[in-house]
Amino acid sequence: MKIIHGSLLLWYLLLPLTSFLGSTLGLNRTDFPSGFIFGAASSAYQYEGAAYQDGKGSSIWDTFTSLHPEKIADHSTGDMADEFYYLFQEDIALMKEIGLDSFRFSISWPRILPKGKISEGVNQQGITFYNNLINELLYQGLQPFVTLFHWDLPQSLEDEYLGFLSPNIVNDYQDYVDLCFKEFGDRVKFWVTFNEPNDFASGGYATGTEAPGRCSNYIGNCSFGNSATEPYTVGHHMLLSHAIAVKLYREKYQASQKGNIGIVLACYWMVPKFQTVASTDAAFRAIDFMLGWYLHPITFGNYPETMRFLVGNRLPTFSASQSEMLKGSFDFLGVTYYTARYADDSTSYSSVNLSYTTDSHVNLTTEKDGLPIGQPTASGWQYVYPRGLLELLSYINRKFNRPLIYIAENGVNDNASLPIQDALDDSLRINFHHSHLSTLLKAIKAGVDVRGYFVWSFLDNFEWESGYTLRFGMTYVDYKNGLRRYVKNSALWYKNLLRKEKITRRLPLLYTD
8 A cells, every 4th residue: 555645735735824823832942951852652553554464463452452342432443553564664754854853663572473482483574674664764864762562462472371461471571572682773772661561451451441351340341350460460570571671681782782771651640639648648659559560669679668558469579589680670761641630538449349440549530629630632531731741750750769761652632533624733732742841841950851752643543442533643644545644733833843943933822831
């Protein structure tokens, strides 16, 4: 398939003239530290398509969307997605035209190891694709920022030993990443071991809303699972896999390849709902169960005390050697931030129907006194709360020894049902990124070591359980007409932001910090 991108003139003609009057709202890349990276983020299952082409094996997301269409808002799949597998050269050319410094993408484990294991055979066509992708990015002047696992586990490993529920996964993951370091590490300088392991463990094993769709029957519509134990088991094995991958990279590859390795963790900012000790404590507990679950072990070698106390013997333990391997096992931390919640002490905790979803004893809400915590968006879970980014980064800086940070994802959705003309005029997205980048500057000036910012996302894409009902892209993908791409106003705003010279004309802000 071949997609013919329209010319920039066509894109400009499709957009309302008023959208260009505001330029970058006063922001410019020169406001940020020298060498600061501006990029965009993606993942293999959400972008690539070609799900069963050129020797690729099935992933748990291929299986999940096929067997459980009712769990996807529009019953869609990532079988085609954006067909980035075939169209990456055109898309990268557009990235260059926008002025991106870097593109964050993930490697599909089953695309290069169809059965999940080295011993079962390497798919050379998959290796070739990622080599071509990396080479094209470098040719166009973009730095590859590569995630090794973004949720698409080979189905064969799920079939053999239930994937991350088994300690067997640690050795197979080590072999997989070793192959990636060997094949691509001469050109890749940024490696991410896991993307949002907290979301993978909770969505896949606590609520069953995401692959592989496991949960207790008192939590959701699942045929198998245990929401009280499985999320913690999966998280434990992901942490051990992360630590062993970092150890391997540092001992075998880092000196010669001169790259860096880290992990990406997602967290909402938690605002105490009331000015009480109970609400404040609840907010910090919620952060422990979302962020500290992974960041505390890789910083200090053990789970947060709140988790150990509240989860008890359902939470696995680390041996002394595992704890030592975990401590300091990252060169950088990727932070994903989208929204915030009000937190208060939960009064509905059940000691019978145990679950990760309730173990924190926190009640999270999006309203207080009838008012939302931030501007609503097209989805029920996201409310715009820029201040939360500053608060979250400041909290991480204080509690976790001032790590080097990249904002690995930040973005806002709009409704896929909007006519294309309205979708391209995405002033909400422009104001969202302006407000968050302005807030990010405050964090940097306050001493947080942030080195880059990746928008989610460059293209509209398959948004997991939301399917194609939401659009997060700065570039519109016309799924009804050959997947043709059209840049939105936000992409043109981003292009102006990335110019060397500062432009100061302004758009009226939809909201302020």
